[in-house]
Amino acid sequence: MNYIRSEKYNTPELQSKIMGPNPVKLEEELLLCHAIPEGSVVCDLGSGQGLTSVFLAKEYGFTVYAADLWSDPAENRRFFDEMGLGSDRIIPVKADAAALPFGREFFDAVVCVDSYNYFGRSADYLDDKLLPFLKSGGYVYIAVPGMKKDLHDDLPPELLLSWSPEQLDYIRDIDYWTGIVSQCRGAEVISVKEMESNEEVWADWLKQDNEYAVGDRKAMEAGGGKYLNFISIVLRKK
Numbered sequence: 001m002n003y004i005r006s007e008k009y010n011t012p013e014l015q016s017k018i019m020g021p022n023p024v025k026l027e028e029e030l031l032l033c034h035a036i037p038e039g040s041v042v043c044d045l046g047s048g049q050g051l052t053s054v055f056l057a058k059e060y061g062f063t064v065y066a067a068d069l070w071s072d073p074a075e076n077r078r079f080f081d082e083m084g085l086g087s088d089r090i091i092p093v094k095a096d097a098a099a100l101p102f103g104r105e106f107f108d109a110v111v112c113v114d115s116y117n118y119f120g121r122s123a124d125y126l127d128d129k130l131l132p133f134l135k136s137g138g139y140v141y142i143a144v145p146g147m148k149k150d151l152h153d154d155l156p157p158e159l160l161l162s163w164s165p166e167q168l169d170y171i172r173d174i175d176y177w178t179g180i181v182s183q184c185r186g187a188e189v190i191s192v193k194e195m196e197s198n199e200e201v202w203a204d205w206l207k208q209d210n211e212y213a214v215g216d217r218k219a220m221e222a223g224g225g226k227y228l229n230f231i232s233i234v235l236r237k238k
């Protein structure tokens with residue numbers, strides 16, 4: 001696909017903020033033809049170092065809460081200020097997705113790129129932990145790293161060059177995710193599908209020279225990429 005909006009985020013300085021396969025390109029594909037109303041208040045859940053939050057604020061005009069567990073909100077605040085986005089446009093929040101510090105029905109939408117697989121693998125997560133913070137009719141857009149077909153009983157050796165079986169347990173196929181989200185009582189499942197973005201988002205990530213990207217190169221250079229994909233999930237709260 002043509003990443004019309006993401007290309008300008010492909011500078012070395014901005015890409016140094018990514019924590020996995022290019023999340024800006026993933027977000028652009030995830031939000032093609034999205035249904036989030038203009039002016040919405042959006043939670044970027046698992047925002048990492050905030051590049052996807054900047055993308056949501058600048059490219060779509062949303063007011064964004066950049067909610068993340070591992071990153072430093074003060075550092076993210078500095079980054080947002082450097083990008084010309086004040087506290088009226090993006091608010092960094094240290095938050096655990098399992099205990100979100102927001103009011104009920106606070107958000108118009110939740111967007112989650114390369115993080116939902118860390119906290120959303122229980123069938124109860126949506127009903128108990130996430131949907132209470134979303135307005136009725138609000139959307140959840142998720143992009144997760146996936147496996148084309150679950151191979152957890154016989155993991156390919158190429159993948160084990162970079163990841164342990166425990167880490168790979170977070171990477172599942174479309175049937176797995178369909179099974180999880182279809183148990184949700186409070187939201188309608190709009191779609192669960194394989195994304196087009198895969199090779200190019202991996203290529204952007206593997207160019208980075210941080211230790212995690214360098215570690216991931218071993219599996220990908222051995223051909224492990226043929227087992228992997230990205231999966232998009234879209235839900236609408238009833």
Ligand SMILES: C[S@@+](CC[C@H](N)C(=O)[O-])C[C@H]1O[C@@H](n2cnc3c(N)ncnc32)[C@H](O)[C@@H]1O
Pocket residue numbers: 017018019020023045046047048049052067068069070071095096097098113114115118119
């Ligand atoms: C692979 S990084 C991706 C970050 C960012 N979306 C990106 O692609 O650059 C995964 C992110 O998930 C976040 N995360 C993991 N568990 C979380 C939890 N329980 N609550 C909130 N964020 C969580 C981490 O803090 C981390 O920033």
